[in-house]
Amino acid sequence: MKIAIYPGSFDPITNGHLDIIERASVIFDKLIVSVAANAEKGSPLFTREERENMIKETVAHLPCVEVDSFSGLMVDHAIHHGAVAAIRGLRALSDFEFEFKMALMNRSLKEEISTLFLMPHAKYTHVSSSMVREAASLGGAVTEYVPAHVDSALKEKYSHG
Ligand code: ADP
Numbered sequence: 733m734k735i736a737i738y739p740g741s742f743d744p745i746t747n748g749h750l751d752i753i754e755r756a757s758v759i760f761d762k763l764i765v766s767v768a769a770n771a772e773k774g775s776p777l778f779t780r781e782e783r784e785n786m787i788k789e790t791v792a793h794l795p796c797v798e799v800d801s802f803s804g805l806m807v808d809h810a811i812h813h814g815a816v817a818a819i820r821g822l823r824a825l826s827d828f829e830f831e832f833k834m835a836l837m838n839r840s841l842k843e844e845i846s847t848l849f850l851m852p853h854a855k856y857t858h859v860s861s862s863m864v865r866e867a868a869s870l871g872g873a874v875t876e877y878v879p880a881h882v883d884s885a886l887k888e889k890y891s892h893g
Contacts, residue, residue: 736760737810738819743776744882748856752821767801807842822849823857
């Protein structure tokens, strides 16, 4: 049984993330989408629980996908699940340097976890959670870029804020 982990902030999950999840789920027997609880990127818009629940709803059609969260080292969480690989998405050249350094750091922490990069469909290469949050906060339509329930959750968040 080949297991992979897909770690990230997912604040919130987008159709770009879903594209990567769908691609990875045909390569691995089990894929664990793990919300990083480390507050390295400042305070998230959605709580860890909200982010997990939004991912669960998004992947409900994929039986081999599980959702959880972690704090601490991603590679330790991967080993805990018996994973052999960490999935990361590459959108544009701009992702490359950061991802390259992180992959090498993670490899030096745990040699047995390989980082596997997947590219999304071209229509998602410009989509990021931060752009989606920014557009939604200004009242822009992001229906093309996120699942319908995430779109509703964004509207709900910003209607109070
Ligand atoms: P981070 O880990 O930097 O917080 P995210 O949580 O947004 O990033 O995303 C997790 C992973 O998904 C990263 O590898 C990121 O490059 C990738 N990703 C994010 N958005 C997309 C997209 N639109 N298409 C493909 N991959 C993406």
